[in-house]
Amino acid sequence: MFQTLASGAAAGREGDLSSGGARGDALESLLARRILFVAGKGGTGKSTIAAALALIAAGSGRRVLCVDVDVKGDLARALGAEPVGFQPRLVQPGVSVLALLPEESLSEYLRIWFKVPRVARLTPLVRVLDFVATGVPGTREMLTTGKIAYEERREERGRPTWDLIVVDSPASGHLLPQLSAARSMMELTRGGIIRSQTEWVDQTLTDPRRTLLAICALPEEMPVAEAIELHDRAQAEAHVAVGACFLNSTLPVPVTPRDTGVLEALASGHAQAAAARLGGQLGPVLEGAAIARRLHDGDRRHASRLRAHMRVPVLEVPRQVGTAPGLETTRAVAAAVGGSAV
Amino acid sequence: MRREAGPAAAGDVVEKLARHRMIVCCGSGGVGKTTVSAALGMAIAAARDTRVLVLTIDPARRLATALGLTSIGTRPVTIAPERLRAAGLAPRGQLDAAMLDAKSEWDRLVERHAPSPEVRDRILANRFYRGISTAFAGSQEYVALDAVYDLQASGEYGCVVVDTPPSRNALDFLDAPDRLTDFVSARLLAWLAGPSRFGLRAMGFAATPFLRMADRLLGGEVLEELGAFVRDIQGLYGSVRRRAAAMYDLLRSPATAFTVVTTLDPQPFAEAEFLCARLGERSMPLRAVVVNRVLPRALLDPAGAVAATTLAEDPGVGAWLSAELGEPVAPAVPRRLGQAFLALHALAEGQEAQVARLGGLGRVPVARLPLADREVSDLDSLGELARRLREGPG
Numbered sequence: 001m002f003q004t005l006a007s008g009a010a011a012g013r014e015g016d017l018s019s020g021g022a023r024g025d026a027l028e029s030l031l032a033r034r035i036l037f038v039a040g041k042g043g044t045g046k047s048t049i050a051a052a053l054a055l056i057a058a059g060s061g062r063r064v065l066c067v068d069v070d071v072k073g074d075l076a077r078a079l080g081a082e083p084v085g086f087q088p089r090l091v092q093p094g095v096s097v098l099a100l101l102p103e104e105s106l107s108e109y110l111r112i113w114f115k116v117p118r119v120a121r122l123t124p125l126v127r128v129l130d131f132v133a134t135g136v137p138g139t140r141e142m143l144t145t146g147k148i149a150y151e152e153r154r155e156e157r158g159r160p161t162w163d164l165i166v167v168d169s170p171a172s173g174h175l176l177p178q179l180s181a182a183r184s185m186m187e188l189t190r191g192g193i194i195r196s197q198t199e200w201v202d203q204t205l206t207d208p209r210r211t212l213l214a215i216c217a218l219p220e221e222m223p224v225a226e227a228i229e230l231h232d233r234a235q236a237e238a239h240v241a242v243g244a245c246f247l248n249s250t251l252p253v254p255v256t257p258r259d260t261g262v263l264e265a266l267a268s269g270h271a272q273a274a275a276a277r278l279g280g281q282l283g284p285v286l287e288g289a290a291i292a293r294r295l296h297d298g299d300r301r302h303a304s305r306l307r308a309h310m311r312v313p314v315l316e317v318p319r320q321v322g323t324a325p326g327l328e329t330t331r332a333v334a335a336a337v338g339g340s341a342v
Numbered sequence: 343m344r345r346e347a348g349p350a351a352a353g354d355v356v357e358k359l360a361r362h363r364m365i366v367c368c369g370s371g372g373v374g375k376t377t378v379s380a381a382l383g384m385a386i387a388a389a390r391d392t393r394v395l396v397l398t399i400d401p402a403r404r405l406a407t408a409l410g411l412t413s414i415g416t417r418p419v420t421i422a423p424e425r426l427r428a429a430g431l432a433p434r435g436q437l438d439a440a441m442l443d444a445k446s447e448w449d450r451l452v453e454r455h456a457p458s459p460e461v462r463d464r465i466l467a468n469r470f471y472r473g474i475s476t477a478f479a480g481s482q483e484y485v486a487l488d489a490v491y492d493l494q495a496s497g498e499y500g501c502v503v504v505d506t507p508p509s510r511n512a513l514d515f516l517d518a519p520d521r522l523t524d525f526v527s528a529r530l531l532a533w534l535a536g537p538s539r540f541g542l543r544a545m546g547f548a549a550t551p552f553l554r555m556a557d558r559l560l561g562g563e564v565l566e567e568l569g570a571f572v573r574d575i576q577g578l579y580g581s582v583r584r585r586a587a588a589m590y591d592l593l594r595s596p597a598t599a600f601t602v603v604t605t606l607d608p609q610p611f612a613e614a615e616f617l618c619a620r621l622g623e624r625s626m627p628l629r630a631v632v633v634n635r636v637l638p639r640a641l642l643d644p645a646g647a648v649a650a651t652t653l654a655e656d657p658g659v660g661a662w663l664s665a666e667l668g669e670p671v672a673p674a675v676p677r678r679l680g681q682a683f684l685a686l687h688a689l690a691e692g693q694e695a696q697v698a699r700l701g702g703l704g705r706v707p708v709a710r711l712p713l714a715d716r717e718v719s720d721l722d723s724l725g726e727l728a729r730r731l732r733e734g735p736g
Contacts, residue, residue: 043372043609221717222402223372253682259675262663270666277662278653284646285653285683287638291713292682298717321688324608 023338026313030243031057031164033212034152035204037179037240039169040216041226045248045333048325049216049317050168051078052334055341058094059334062163065151068099069144069178075099075168080327088151092327096162105143142198145178149201152210175230179205179213179238205240212243215310219250219295219302228309245306245314246337250299252318255292263289354707355601355630356385356732362599362629364494364592365503369603370613374634376401377718378603378711379505380409380439381727382632384426387437388728392500395438395493399486399507404719409439421721429725435500447485455581461574468571482507483518491589494597516593516624519586523579599629602703606633606693618703631700631708632731638712641690646683654680 030036031053038050047068054064065088068075073083076099081091086104088096154161169175205211213234217227227245234240266274267282274282299316306314318336323329334341359365359382367379376398383396395418396409406412410419418438426433449466456462465471483506490504592598600621604614614631621628640646653659653676660673700708709731718724 041371043370218372220372221404221719225402251682251685253678253685255678255682259679262667262671262675263679265667266663273666274649277659277666278649280648280650280652281643281645282649284640284643285650285679287640288646288650288683288686289679291638291641291686319685319689321685321692 022313023315026244026315027056027338030212030214031060031062033164033210033243034160034162035148035165035167035211036243037167037169037175037211037213038216039175039213039230039234040246041218041223044216044218044223044227045246045317046216047074047078047168048320048330048333049214049246049248049337050166051075051330052337052341053214054079054095054164054166055092055330055334056337057164057166058092059341062094063161064095065162065165066095066097067148067151067165067167068097069168069170073099074325078325078327078330080330100144100147105147108147142201145201145205149204152204176233176238179234179240205238208241208243211240213240214243215245217245217247217302217306219247219299221302224302224305227306231310231312242310242312244312245310246317247299247303247306247314248317249319250303250316251292251295253292254296255289257293260286260289260293355632355709356382356389358707359599359601359630360386360390360501363499363501363597364490365501365599365601365629366506366593367504367601367603367632368506368617370610370617373603373605373610374718375603376405376505377724377727378632378634379503380405381711381718381724381731382601383437383439383501383503384429384431384724384728385731386501386503387426387433387435388431389434389732390500391434393436393438393498394501394503395440395499396503396505397440397442397486397490397493398505399442399444399482401441401505402719404717406441408720408724411439411441425721426725429721429728431725431728438499442486442489444482444485447489448481451485451488452578455578455585457577457581461577465571465574468567468574470567470571481518481522484522487518487589487593488585491585491592494592516620516626519589523583523586594625594627596627598627600626601630601632602628603632603634605635606696608692608696611696611699615699615703622704628704628706630706631703633700633708633710635713636710637686637690637693639690641683641686642694647687650680650683650687652680653677654684 036053038046038053040046050066054066057064066075066079068084076082076084076091076097079091079095079097081089081097084091084097084099086098086101086108088098090096148165148167151162151165152160170178213230215227215230215234217223231242231245234242263282263286267286271282303314303316315337317333320329320332323332331341365379365382365386367375367382369375379398380396380401383394386392387394398406398409398411401409401411410421418440421437421439423433423436426437452465452471453462456465486504486507490502493499493502602614602617602621604610618628618631656676657673659676660671663671663676711727711730714723714727718727
């Protein structure tokens with residue numbers, strides 16, 4: 001039911017990407033990159049939106065890798081799969097997922113770049129390196145970003161293994177160090193192998209034709225403020241371009257004061273007739289209309305604040321009702337965002 | 343007989359929490375923790391003749407302004423009693439608010455624990471210091487706890503309400519002292535701090551390949567510098583460990599009351615369930631649950647849903663409305679009204695699914711705060727929430 005509401009409501013909305021075409025263009029522009037970081041404050045539905053974008057991209061024939069930077073496995077779940085490990089696993093047609101576990105990131109890193117065999121005794125080493133990674137800004141993040149950049153470069157039979165890599169990023173506070181890891185490493189390390197690798201990672205991330213950031217927000221003060229801050233800082237500090245903002249969980253039905261006026265008029269002088277004609281109670285509907293109006297006003301206020309500040313498309317995603325995060329919700333979100341998913 | 347958990351009268355929450363000297367509000371991000379902490383502080387200042395402090399971390403700007411917190415800094419600001427009265431509360435005590443500044447708290451921590459002024463200066467000047475102090479998991483939580491501990495020890499406040507940082511994992515707060523102790527612990531770092539590389543070799547691990555690797559990875563001088571830093575940090579160990587132990591004592595003492603804040607949305611609620619269970623395992627006492635943004639029960643009304651379905655789906659209803667009201671009503675109007683109700687009805691049903699599980703959070707009083715009429719961002723709306731916490735939604 002919600003999808004139909006959403007498309008109906010989105011169509012006539014002022015300031016929104018009113019036509020399906022504009023929405024589609026914004027979406028296509030995002031999906032035409034090589035790497036897409038999906039970021040935002042916790043609880044903004046990042047994983048679901050990242051998964052929905054992956055399904056839409058796969059729907060247009062792309063081979064997509066989803067990267068879960070959080071060990072919670074939310075991204076795999078949003079794609080209808082059990083939590084995955086470090087090796088990419090195909091979970092939907094055209095969509096593979098991998099989880100970036102810190103320890104495995106490190107041992108793979110060592111294996112790829114230093115030809116260190118995978119050994120069981122790596123653990124104490126990892127603990128110490130983990131400390132080094134905490135101390136030297138960017139080391140840990142570099143492992144993550146390095147792996148993503150490595151996957152971007154991977155080729156099979158002369159063509160890239162992945163057309164698009166969608167990264168379910170950690171919360172904003174950890175994302176910026178991650179995005180600027182290569183840069184800060186370049187400033188810190190004057191020698192060492194890492195120095196030479198950081199340059200191409202940095203080039204990949206700061207090239208807006210290859211890498212974009214999509215920011216998720218909720219129609220509430222703090223998430224909007226954080227989205228705006230992330231938007232500014234990603235560009236100023238990490239030099240990563242922002243491609244779009246998803247305002248998640250909006251109420252898809254615009255109720256105007258005139259609408260509620262009609263309901264009030266009905267309730268005040270025509271309650272009996274209304275009860276007979278409508279076959280139920282008008283009181284709760286009246287209360288619901290007032291709440292809907294308030295929520296909708298809030299949505300509009302927050303959407304315009306985002307639009308006023310960001311010079312990127314702000315796509316509204318209607319709140320999904322009654323479903324827990326999972327493939328079904330992801331498909332609904334994909335449909336609401338305006339793409340055809342696999 | 344003990345009251346069963348579940349829908350207890352909301353007044354119980356304030357009454358129960360007001361007896362404690364420290365109230366720690368935790369819950370997943372985005373549930374309105376800061377707002378609830380502030381409202382709780384107001385309610386306690388109204389209920390009890392004592393000095394109450396609300397310590398927030400990174401509040402929304404408008405909320406900070408409402409509390410009179412214009413600049414960052416851990417210095418408490420007193421909220422004038424007139425302002426509380428204007429917000430509809432009759433304060434018996436005094437309400438202060440403070441906003442934690444993690445950066446300066448870290449400097450303070452180093453100053454306090456450093457064994458000598460020389461070590462302190464070296465640490466503060468080290469280029470890894472800022473990265474380390476802010477990067478490791480739970481660092482913000484630790485300094486928050488450290489500041490709270492001092493405030494408690496000062497005895498200045500009869501009650502301190504702590505709004506925990508908006509961490510991805512609310513448990514970071516509880517584990518922060520251990521993590522910091524680990525962090526400066528001799529065992530893990532002895533290696534890097536060893537006086538020479540031969541010292542490392544002597545540890546018996548595969549030290550040589552490690553060092554070779556680390557050298558190649560980072561470049562030699564980075565490792566040297568880090569080693570020197572680690573040696574300095576270790577000077578803090580004994581002092582930090584003692585303090586961490588004292589913090590855990592405080593967190594587990596009867597003076598402390600943990601309050602879990604959640605909404606009835608499935609994800610935050612699942613996190614609240616997880617958090618309540620972990621609190622129990624750590625012998626940290628859960629004393630109350632605050633459920634925020636509860637939709638009104640009218641939205642669950644099946645008779646409302648019937649009327650809304652007719653409005654949304656009956657093609658003749660627009661014409662009927664026009665005739666009945668004697669003015670033209672576009673068919674889209676009843677459709678929107680009906681759809682809006684049905685959308686909210688589904689949301690309310692989604693919340694209701696969690697209500698049944700409230701009792702499982704613990705045998706503690708539960709307060710329910712309604713979805714606010716507007717965004718809670720001024721003292722009036724905070725006062726309204728504080729009243730609801732005291733009197734219940736009735």
